[in-house]
Amino acid sequence: MNSIPHALRSTHVLLVDTDSNHCSEVTDQLSQRQFHVSTVASATEAIQLTSNQRCDAAVLFCDELEPQVLDDLRHLQSAHASLQVIVVSTTTSITAAVEAMKAGACDFLTKPISPNALALAIQTAGTNRPRCTHTACSQPAVVREKKNKTSILGKSAAIDSVLQWIARVAPSEMPVLIEGESGTGKELVAREIHAASNVADQALVTINCAAVPASLLESELFGHEKGSFTGAIATKRGLFETADGGTLFIDEFGELAGDLQAKLLRVIEDGRLRRVGSTEERQVNVRLIAATNKTLIDEVRSGRFREDLFYRVNVLGARLPSLRERTEDIGLLAQHFLGEGWVLGDGVLELLQRYTWPGNVRQLSNVMERCKVLAGQPGIIAIDDLPSEIVDASDQQQLEIGGNVDLHTLNRSHVLKVLKQNRGNKAKSARVLGINRRSLYRLLEKYNAKHSA
Template identity: 65%
Template sequence: MNVLAFERDAIAVLWVDTDGWGAAAAKRCLGDCGYHVGEVESVTAALQAARSQRFDVAVVGLPRIDQHSLELLGRLHATAKSMRVLVVVDEATVATAVSAMKVGVSDVLVKPVGDGDLERVIQASAEDAKVSSCAADPPSGGASRAGRSSILGTSVAIGTVLQWIDRVAPSAMPVLIEGESGTGKELVAREIHAASRVADQPMVAINCAAVPASLLESELFGHEQGSFTGAIASKRGLFEMADGGTLFIDEFGELAGGLQAKLLRAIEDGRIRRVGATEERQVRVRLVAATNKTLSDEVRAGRFREDLFYRINVLGIRLPSLREHPEDIGLLVKHFLGDSWTLGEGVLKALQQYAWPGNVRQLCNALERSKVLAAQPGIIAIEDLPREIVTAGGEPPLEIGGNVDLETLNRVHVLKVLKQHRGNKAKTSRVLGINRRSLYRLLEKFGSKHGG
């Protein structure tokens, strides 16, 4: 066993050459790049080495992945949880690769592997390992993100999210953010980018649900001139636009099966191919994905690739819903309303008792609506809140919104909303929670010059 002693700050690689596959050139390349490489000839010996010394990455050469090797790989991962385990095999299937990831393997590479490709994967894994190894330490400078984040909240739930951002941001590994709609997934993605090593590079975002499925591949990977009807010129995709920075893919669970396979390749080796192109392009992109679905459920249902799920979920989190930290609602309300508005008696209690299926986004919209309908300038009273919030708090129902009682909409309220929307009756009726015919009836009743 040839295991080296080395300084703590160096990147340390444990080379496990079980089948004599060698790759001497790759090992020399690592040494030339300043890595420290310790070499053993079996996974059992690797277990002993990992117990006695600190390694960032273990590179394990195997002829194949079988049940015996899976057991050993799992033990190796458990011995040093911050160490990333890479496996290089003669052959592998999706099923065996997924099985390996389930026991803690970070990546599975199939021989032959180019020296440059191997070094790149080791580098990315080492960066992630160093993030994990200092996970219990305070962020850079010893300061908490609580005082410098755009994510508001003092609850334990939000504190956990902020700590997680500090831990994953410096890594180059993919990130998966799950959470209900309105929980702030894109805000978290932007915080990760801002705290990352590529914060000075672009962050490019796309919402898969907002792009037709037929155009999504072109948006992500680009296309060549004439590759399809309407492709009158070549176009860079978002991967190329985000090269060197971060690509944020929202509604990740909406990706079609064929596109999932192409995205997996882009994540694994950084190679993409424009639609209609014959040559691949190399990009270095930090991928952050978000979804309001539970992807593990989508995998079980056969709607999402299992291998892609395990590849993207290396550093994953599920954001808390607003009902899980109602103690933060007061702080959020103050932020959304500013200094010129206050809450009337019982309003904060009603807001905290409501379940908020639309989370923070719904809270913001409800406050904006209440400001428009407020009878007293600068004060939101209980009767100004949407009906469903008031009834959830056990208060008498207010007939505004849904099945509205038109008598409760006085002339001042209606004309104020109409003026704010510059006479647009469609927008006015939506804000008031009534249909357009009811709005015309009110305007006629009030004798407004805007009616008719």
């Protein structure tokens, strides 16, 4: 599985790099891996060279993804629309990746990059042709068709780039890494990738590394022979064998112990595995999707995760945006979770958009469920129905930016009148008064008017 096919061994690669030392180092590494390598120092030279020499893919090395780099990318793309350009930069942000993709890059990788990871990216670039060039609007129709069927909701640019990424990686056989905070939709995305893959009609098998005791994980993944350990009363095939021909989704991938990481690398590299207690090697053909809510490169840096395995799975990796990075999707998602017959009352959306959502989409889903049960008025989610942490967070923010009403200008009778009008509801009263809830409490303490809520 996933070894470089013969047909691609003569891929012509063009390296674009101003650093000639780095360039010759990479040339050596790629030449050893049977690529034909040419090198130039600028995009202009690249355009000249590609106009009279075969070139299947170009790798554009840069530090930060500056506007100049994007311009170079666009020029290269307009000169040779079919050229696959991979950008390798020091930038790690998803926004930068989106920018690069929009400018026509087929892949976006982060420095430092291992020779194997780079070789794989070039290989994928080769196998993914023909491809979409330039902006999102020139995507092939098939991509749009799949997009329309997606269960992944959102209209933000961040979600759009996730959908584009899914469409790009799904047809590949290579492993995929999905990073993202808890509740950002990693499992949903994994299912979507499988559903859009060439093995969609085959099994999607899932395992959560955090849910299986470490001592049993190897046998779960690779199977075991009868009697190979206490409790192995019968021979059992592992999930890799169950998923043969289809997809294996390994969730909480960052929890995988060191010895298993090595074994996993082996299966990814050549599709071979050994059941626990067996000497026999078995061949499987499994597409691997891994997910983690850790930042795996940090785990690599701290020595907890194998670098080679990381680069192997991260070639097609992406980080899903948190909900607070795409607040424009909150209304849509909230409405989706509420279902028909429900609306958000005055000011509710603003509060939801101001909150930080540490549990992301899952938390939003739970909050909406809870609100429906507790809603004072059926069909409407009012501010009072929201959990206090969401309202308090907003109060806290207002406190930080400084309330826009001077507390001294409010007199006691006015405050008490507003409280009465709102039947003692402090959140509502505070809003009417134009102050935050904490300030209202302070005023009430000052007036010594203990009001029954």
